[in-house]
Amino acid sequence: MDFSEIIYPRRRQCTAADLSPSVHWAQRHITERSKEYPERLIYDHELLYVQTGDIEVYVNDKEYHATTGALVYFGAGVPHRIKVLKGREANFLGIHFDYFDEHEVARDEDIIVVEPHPGPDQFCAEPRIEELAVPSETPVRIPPASIVASMERVIEEFTLRQSGYEAIVRGYMLQIVVELLRVPSAGATEAPHLGMLEELRQWIEQHYGSDCSNAALAARANWNEDYLAKLFKAAFGLTPNKYVQSIRLREAKRLLRESALSVEEIAGLTGYADLHYFSRLLRQREGLSPREYRRLASVY
Template identity: 40%
Template sequence: MKENTADSITIPYVRQMRPYREWSPGIHYAQAQTMPTGKLNWRRLYDFELLYVSQGAAVTTMHDAAYPLQAGQMILLPPGVWHQNEVLSEPHAKFIGIHFDFLGEMDVQCEDDMVVNENHVQPRKFAVEAVSDEFSPLSDHLVYHPSPAVVEWMEQLIQEFSMRSPGYKLICKGLMLNILVSLLRTQMARRIAKSTPHGPQIAALMQAVEADPSHDWSSRSLASRANMHEDHLAKLFKRIAGKPPGEFVADIRHREARRLLRETEQTVMEIGQQVGYEDLHYFSRVFKRHEGISPREYRKLARML
């Protein structure tokens, strides 16, 4: 049970201005998990955790506030902060969890090095958050809507961390740096979105694409939905989302196709149609261009791993 004390809403870790050349994230744990409906125990961490909901729904209670999480959303759990995770969806939800520190300063040998044992708290172990002049601290925003690229990097990181092939630590570090920079850029995009009167419209379009990737999301239909000229929409969309509308739609469809290939028994044709491609051959060509292998080969490889 969480203690109702002032410590539960303070920031017990340190933020330090550090140049990017000193950012050297250490990965302590990386795994995909399926959790049944219900509440987990209250806990605190020594390190940082990124918890991404790949399927289902959950809620995290932290700082005396509830943070609802739907599939496609991610929450940052900072060190030393009391929190409780709860799976809301029946019969379970699926997650990707990555524990890390920014500077590689932690020596993690077991779970007690990541999760605080309240009978033996070690304040010096709480990880440092690296910050820069260019971005606000990552922990200023706890809930993120990561891009398809970030999800793919997380999946690659899990594979490298699990297989532990020679050089895996270096690859994991590089993937984690990609993830961190992308999330920091998301903060910037949020500020840009708030600074333009069309920001909420673009954000709503992005959410609509995420919710129904099979819909006709041509530039014309997107512009019509936003009541804008196509060229104007494309410029605003790229400024806020970081990529043109067509590329954003393609990335969302590819991410969903990857998930369905891994997690369902649907045929490749059914999956292609479900993510917006009526033609099987075109879907296969697009998938191979993104992934380097065909949908069938991807499914076979994913199940081997």
């Protein structure tokens, strides 16, 4: 049978109520400098968030550039490959998933296509919902901080696999999927000032320990504070203050997991002069104090 005329990802007309995403693989990983992966196909869909680094992404022979803070989407059945550019290693958050709980994975290898002529029904479908975006139409985008935060929670739960993790993972994945579908499709992000907004976002990623107040950010862009807040939220889905807090907490959690620095040192490095305020924020977000979070992470 000739499958050459089939367009991937396969689309499935549905409503949001039909979505029931399942996660097949979720992990943080580091790629070597100048590493180039061969072209491949996957049966499911993949989200790849670039925490640090610069990569070239090739999807259906089209080239895209993705740097720190970009989210890459690989659809089921779509040829793709990545290359890490010279200079430094790249750090990723990666999740393989489907939208309709339709793909059984017994081992990691079940995700990658190795057979020469797979049938179209073996590839997971992508939702087509009226008035919502089609994610594969925008292979590289700047995601709202809420998507990144949810990806982190999915990876943490999938890694620790504590009792009931499947339900928690499914809940966070549903949030990610719905937010992806709400993000405007390709072309809709060609708004005025997007270049400056992206510069500000990248500056926050690199200087989250500095003064990232609305006043400081507005001064960098030479804008009014209210105007900055309005544009920033329209572009990234969060106010500047909430975006800054999400980055600071993300980095604080990383340092709690990966470093031997004291809680006081981590709070200072991530922009929290008040240790009690930092502890309160983390407890609100994770339900744990900084020391409890570190202890739980070290169990794995």
